[in-house]
Amino acid sequence: MQGLRVSGILLCHAGAHRIAFPAVDVAVIDAPGLHAGRSRSARQAFGEPAGASRVLLAPSGETVGVDTLEIDAELHRVLPLPPVLERVAGGSLLGFISARGVLWPLVRLVEFERYVAGASREAA
Amino acid sequence: MSNPSKIQGLARWLTRPSWLGGVLGVVLALSYGQFEDIPREGAWRIFVVLVAVALALGLGVTSILERRALRVLWAVGQGRMPSTAENLRQALKEARAIPERCFWFTLLGWFGGALLVAVAFPLLVDGPWLGSLRIIQVAIALGPLNALLVYLLVVRRSRAAADRIANAGLSALEVIEAVPPVRQNLRRRLLTFTAIAVLCPSIFILDVSIARAVRVMDEILEAQGREAQEAVVARASSEQNLSLGLLSGFVILLVLGTAYAAGVALSEPLRAITEDATRIAKGDLRPPWVILAEDEVWAAAAAFVQMQAQLGQALAQMRRAGEQISTTTEQLVATSTEQESGADEQSSSLNETSATTEELARSAQQIAGNAESVAGIAERTFAAAQGGQRNAAAFLTAMQRMKQDNQSIADAVVRLNKRVQQIGKVVEFINEIADKSDLLALNAELEGTKAGEVGRGFSLVAAEMRRLAENVIRSTRTIEQLIEEIRDATHAAVMATEAGLKTTEAGTLLAAQVDESLSLILELARQTSHAVRSISLATQQQQTGTDQLAAAMGDILRVTEQNAAATKQMVAANSDLSTLARDLKLVVEHFQLVGKEG
Numbered sequence: 001m002q003g004l005r006v007s008g009i010l011l012c013h014a015g016a017h018r019i020a021f022p023a024v025d026v027a028v029i030d031a032p033g034l035h036a037g038r039s040r041s042a043r044q045a046f047g048e049p050a051g052a053s054r055v056l057l058a059p060s061g062e063t064v065g066v067d068t069l070e071i072d073a074e075l076h077r078v079l080p081l082p083p084v085l086e087r088v089a090g091g092s093l094l095g096f097i098s099a100r101g102v103l104w105p106l107v108r109l110v111e112f113e114r115y116v117a118g119a120s121r122e123a124a
Numbered sequence: 125m126s127n128p129s130k131i132q133g134l135a136r137w138l139t140r141p142s143w144l145g146g147v148l149g150v151v152l153a154l155s156y157g158q159f160e161d162i163p164r165e166g167a168w169r170i171f172v173v174l175v176a177v178a179l180a181l182g183l184g185v186t187s188i189l190e191r192r193a194l195r196v197l198w199a200v201g202q203g204r205m206p207s208t209a210e211n212l213r214q215a216l217k218e219a220r221a222i223p224e225r226c227f228w229f230t231l232l233g234w235f236g237g238a239l240l241v242a243v244a245f246p247l248l249v250d251g252p253w254l255g256s257l258r259i260i261q262v263a264i265a266l267g268p269l270n271a272l273l274v275y276l277l278v279v280r281r282s283r284a285a286a287d288r289i290a291n292a293g294l295s296a297l298e299v300i301e302a303v304p305p306v307r308q309n310l311r312r313r314l315l316t317f318t319a320i321a322v323l324c325p326s327i328f329i330l331d332v333s334i335a336r337a338v339r340v341m342d343e344i345l346e347a348q349g350r351e352a353q354e355a356v357v358a359r360a361s362s363e364q365n366l367s368l369g370l371l372s373g374f375v376i377l378l379v380l381g382t383a384y385a386a387g388v389a390l391s392e393p394l395r396a397i398t399e400d401a402t403r404i405a406k407g408d409l410r411p412p413w414v415i416l417a418e419d420e421v422w423a424a425a426a427a428f429v430q431m432q433a434q435l436g437q438a439l440a441q442m443r444r445a446g447e448q449i450s451t452t453t454e455q456l457v458a459t460s461t462e463q464e465s466g467a468d469e470q471s472s473s474l475n476e477t478s479a480t481t482e483e484l485a486r487s488a489q490q491i492a493g494n495a496e497s498v499a500g501i502a503e504r505t506f507a508a509a510q511g512g513q514r515n516a517a518a519f520l521t522a523m524q525r526m527k528q529d530n531q532s533i534a535d536a537v538v539r540l541n542k543r544v545q546q547i548g549k550v551v552e553f554i555n556e557i558a559d560k561s562d563l564l565a566l567n568a569e570l571e572g573t574k575a576g577e578v579g580r581g582f583s584l585v586a587a588e589m590r591r592l593a594e595n596v597i598r599s600t601r602t603i604e605q606l607i608e609e610i611r612d613a614t615h616a617a618v619m620a621t622e623a624g625l626k627t628t629e630a631g632t633l634l635a636a637q638v639d640e641s642l643s644l645i646l647e648l649a650r651q652t653s654h655a656v657r658s659i660s661l662a663t664q665q666q667q668t669g670t671d672q673l674a675a676a677m678g679d680i681l682r683v684t685e686q687n688a689a690a691t692k693q694m695v696a697a698n699s700d701l702s703t704l705a706r707d708l709k710l711v712v713e714h715f716q717l718v719g720k721e722g
Contacts, residue, residue: 029566071566073569
């Protein structure tokens with residue numbers, strides 16, 4: 001993973017937390033009303049109540065809701081992960097990118113959705 | 125003398141002394157005849173028979189006359205007539221008249237019998253008529269005396285019989301009314317009694333003396349010689365002296381008995397009157413009882429009984445009057461004392477009342493002035509109330525107009541609210557479109573990004589569109605905030621308008637009430653003004669009346685003081701009257717009224 005570069009990133013906010021998804025993982029951006037009761041919220045990954053203003057729909061059908069999002073078309077270098085963090089977030093975390101002057105955790109949408117679903121079941 | 129217990133047999137008992145007197149007189153006459161030898165030798169039998177016949181005829185005639193004189197008493201005694209008051213009065217009259225009638229009946233019997241014997245005896249014995257004259261003379265000598273004795277015996281029985289009849293159902297006053305004391309014959313009766321008591325024995329003794337002297341003279345003349353004549357004189361002086369003395373003594377005894385009976389008959393009622401008078405003088409006034417008597421004594425007894433009855437009535441009336449006077453006087457004293465204290469209190473009260481009246485007059489003057497001021501104030505109040513009512517009416521009109529304006533505002537605010545809601549829906553629709561445009565721009569930018577360098581321009585356009593959409597969204601949010609504020613403002617305006625409407629309605633109602641109250645106040649002020657005018661007029665009249673009252677109170681005070689002085693004098697007079705009543709009561713109580721009063 002060292003020297004990995006990626007362009008086309010969705011810079012999202014879940015509550016006060018930043019999270020970034022590769023644009024290739026997202027098939028469609030929908031309104032939450034179209035997926036009411038079926039989409040997962042990214043807030044749940046940070047132990048916050050569910051809520052979203054936009055829903056990211058994966059090509060395989062997984063959905064994750066976020067509060068805000070921006071599309072960054074620039075090329076960014078992915079900062080590698082230390083080994084201790086490889087299994088964090090269910091193995092969905094790809095690394096960190098630096099955009100808009102801050103670091104953003106870059107995660108895969110499908111794995112993150114599964115991770116959020118597992119975390120929700122544990123919390124329940 | 126035994127009294128019959130009832131009226132029955134009273135008439136027979138009453139006339140029984142007639143028989144006794146008749147028999148006594150005949151015995152005396154026969155003794156005299158035998159002593160004087162009036163019938164000659166051998167004629168005694170005829171003489172006695174004639175005397176017996178005369179006695180029987182006399183007693184029979186007397187009995188018939190007495191029965192006729194006591195006709196009602198006989199009938200009542202035998203039960204042939206009822207014992208009514210009228211019959212008792214008639215019987216009483218008969219009983220009271222019978223003594224005098226017995227006197228005359230006895231005298232008639234004596235003279236009739238003597239006349240019969242005097243006429244018949246010479247014819248039967250062929251004797252001299254001189255003997256008849258001596259028989260008549262003896263009848264004249266003994267008849268009145270015997271009749272007087274019968275009268276005196278019957279008169280006492282007559283009193284007892286009258287008392288018995290009166291006890292059968294007549295009061296003392298009824299007895300007096302039945303036998304009124306009209307005849308005043310005491311002098312004539314005493315004269316008759318004296319004449320009989322003196323003349324009859326004198327005639328008797330004269331007759332005896334003359335007859336004896338004539339007979340001695342005849343014997344002396346017939347005697348031959350002095351010795352024979354002396355012997356006649358000696359025999360005349362020695363013989364028959366005892367018999368003549370006995371006969372004379374018997375006649376004197378008869379006269380004395382008659383005199384005693386007369387004295388008793390006269391003294392009995394006087395003694396009874398004296399005893400009653402003494403008893404009355406000692407204060408023992410019993411119911412009057414009749415003291416039966418004759419002539420002036422009967423008049424005195426009747427007057428005494430009437431006086432006793434009148435005295436009883438007077439004492440009873442005096443006692444009642446004394447008690448009534450005592451009671452009345454005590455009440456008068458008590459009343460006068462109360463009146464005296466009341467007069468003092470009244471005088472004191474009148475003094476206070478007079479002062480109060482004068483003060484009242486001053487107060488009335490002040491009240492009159494104040495009433496005049498109050499009348500002016502009342503008129504100003506009336507004018508102010510009229511102005512207040514006009515202002516209240518104007519206020520009510522303004523409030524009604526304000527109510528209409530508020531209602532218009534409320535309607536406008538409601539319409540505005542509806543328009544704002546419609547704007548909100550439009551803005552919401554725009555917002556949805558902007559959101560969908562933003563979402564569409566995002567997806568376009570995503571696709572352009574995923575296309576790489578080829579889709580860069582497309583991404584830029586999409587990003588620009590997205591910014592426009594976001595600007596629209598922000599604008600619509602601002603509009604939504606403004607609409608929300610307008611909605612809140614209109615809601616507040618609606619609430620305020622409704623509150624204003626309610627307040628206006630309350631104000632209108634209040635204004636109406638104020639208008640009504642002011643109308644009432646106006647009416648009351650008008651009435652008050654009128655009443656104050658009346659009060660002012662009445663107060664002026666009251667002032668005049670109070671001045672007159674003060675003057676009258678002064679007069680009343682003077683009269684009351686005079687009354688108080690008169691009441692004190694009345695109290696003193698009543699005290700004196702009470703003392704007099706007690707004295708009168710003591711005097712009356714000195715007499716003990718026994719039995720029924722009057």
